[in-house]
Amino acid sequence: MGQYILRRIIQMIPVVLLVVVTVFIVMHMLPGDPILALTGSSSEGLSPEVIAEMRQQLGLDDPIYVQFGHWFAGILQGNFGKSTRLNIPVSEIVLDRIPVTLQLSGFGFIIGAIIGVGAGIIAAIRRNTWADIIVTLVSMMGIAMPSFWLAILGIWLFAVSLGWLPSSGYVSILSDPVQGIRYMILPAITLGLSLSASVMRQTRSSLLEVLNQDYVRTARAKGLAELKVIGWHALKNALLPVVTVMGLQLGRLLGGTVITETMFSIPGLGRLAVQSIMMRDYPSLQAVVLLMAVAVLVINLLTDLFYTYLDPRVSYR
Numbered sequence: 001m002g003q004y005i006l007r008r009i010i011q012m013i014p015v016v017l018l019v020v021v022t023v024f025i026v027m028h029m030l031p032g033d034p035i036l037a038l039t040g041s042s043s044e045g046l047s048p049e050v051i052a053e054m055r056q057q058l059g060l061d062d063p064i065y066v067q068f069g070h071w072f073a074g075i076l077q078g079n080f081g082k083s084t085r086l087n088i089p090v091s092e093i094v095l096d097r098i099p100v101t102l103q104l105s106g107f108g109f110i111i112g113a114i115i116g117v118g119a120g121i122i123a124a125i126r127r128n129t130w131a132d133i134i135v136t137l138v139s140m141m142g143i144a145m146p147s148f149w150l151a152i153l154g155i156w157l158f159a160v161s162l163g164w165l166p167s168s169g170y171v172s173i174l175s176d177p178v179q180g181i182r183y184m185i186l187p188a189i190t191l192g193l194s195l196s197a198s199v200m201r202q203t204r205s206s207l208l209e210v211l212n213q214d215y216v217r218t219a220r221a222k223g224l225a226e227l228k229v230i231g232w233h234a235l236k237n238a239l240l241p242v243v244t245v246m247g248l249q250l251g252r253l254l255g256g257t258v259i260t261e262t263m264f265s266i267p268g269l270g271r272l273a274v275q276s277i278m279m280r281d282y283p284s285l286q287a288v289v290l291l292m293a294v295a296v297l298v299i300n301l302l303t304d305l306f307y308t309y310l311d312p313r314v315s316y317r
Contacts, residue, residue, distance in 0.1 A: 005301070012297050019293040020075065024068050027282050027289075071286070081283035085276070090283045093272065094291065100170060101257050101268035107188035108253055108260075112195030113246060119196065120203025120242075125230065127208065135200065142197030147256055151190045151263040158186060168265040187264040191256050195249045202245045206238040213237075240307065247303025251296035 062070075074081055080090035123135040159167035165186050173180030210216060211234055219229045257270035265271070269288050276285035 005305075008301050008304075012301075015297060016290075016294060019290060020072065021068075023286050023289045023293075024071060027286050028064060028067075030277070030280065071283070075290075080287040083281055083284045085279045085281040085284065090287045093284060094269070094287050097267060097269045097272050098291075099172075100266060101254070101261070101270060103173060104184065104187055104191065104257055104260065104266060104268060105250075105253055107184050108191030108256075109195065109246075109250060111188055111192030112199060112249075112253070113192075114196075115192065116196035116199025117203050117239075117242065120200040121207060121230070121235070123200065123204040124207035124211065125226075132204075136204075139197040139200045142193050143201075147190055147194055148259050148263055150193055151187070151260060154186045154190055155263075168263075170264075170266045170268075187260050187266060190263075191253060191260045194256065195246070195253055198245055198249055199242060202242050203238065206241050207234060210234045210238040243303060243306055247299055247306075250299050250303075254292050254295060 071081060078091065080094070082088065083090050083093055086093065119135045119139065123132045126132050155167045158165045166183050167186075169183055171179040171183045173184070207230075211230075213234075216229060216234050220226075257268055258273055259270070260266070261268045261270035262274050269291070273285055273288045275281070276288065
């Protein structure tokens with residue numbers, strides 16, 4: 001196991017390097033000037049000398065390869081540079097935003113997993129019934145419906161019409177658990193519904209396949225309760241492909257925080273990315289994209305390792 005983990009980490013290195021180069025090149029291909037975005041309309045009164053000095057202070061007058069060298073050297077030391085928008089170290093901004101995004105992603109993942117697995121089980125054991133048809137239709141709607149539209153519907157129904165939940169904002173669960181959960185319900189559901197649709201379809205198909213296996217029929221023939229047959233014998237084996245889908249969708253879930261955090265004004269990494277794009281804050285945007293890319297690689301590794309817990313027959317050498 002240790003050798004497998006080491007081998008996978010070594011394989012991640014060229015992928016991370018490719019992401020680093022791609023992120024830097026794409027960020028600097030974006031149209032617009034960071035200085036003009038930073039100063040706005042006030043830049044009209046600035047002399048060319050002042051603008052040139054600002055570009056020099058931010059290192060924007062250096063050749064691209066020199067800028068990349070400085071940025072890459074800083075990454076190796078854990079330094080992502082300074083935000084051109086806030087003029088503070090990017091690492092401080094990112095560290096403040098990471099817990100917010102983790103909280104949102106965690107709640108969204110839990111909601112998506114519970115709804116997806118539960119609905120998939122119902123659809124499988126009630127195959128070709130109205131319950132199966134309704135769950136399948138809802139899951140197809142969840143896959144087809146964009147997350148921003150779900151956010152708009154949720155805000156209109158639960159915040160504007162019913163007034164049950166706040167429409168935007170963020171409160172840390174550590175500081176106020178009750179208010180933190182209230183502010184997190186709508187965005188977490190919006191984020192988790194897209195995950196639940198994919199998980200539901202995979203759970204249904206996997207469980208239907210397992211329920212037709214001989215060992216499941218044998219368990220039923222022995223007189224075991226149906227709940228025990230499904231929960232203990234069938235579901236554990238059916239979860240292997242579901243874990244794969246959930247691991248892949250978790251990376252998509254992190255990407256979905258960009259829209260969700262923007263719609264609900266949540267100060268996480270996703271909203272930071274949008275603000276950085278608008279203000280041409282290259283260091284902050286590069287840090288966010290790089291961290292999310294590394295997070296996806298780590299999630300894929302953890303997903304593979306979780307296989308061994310669900311199925312002892314799976315071994316990595």
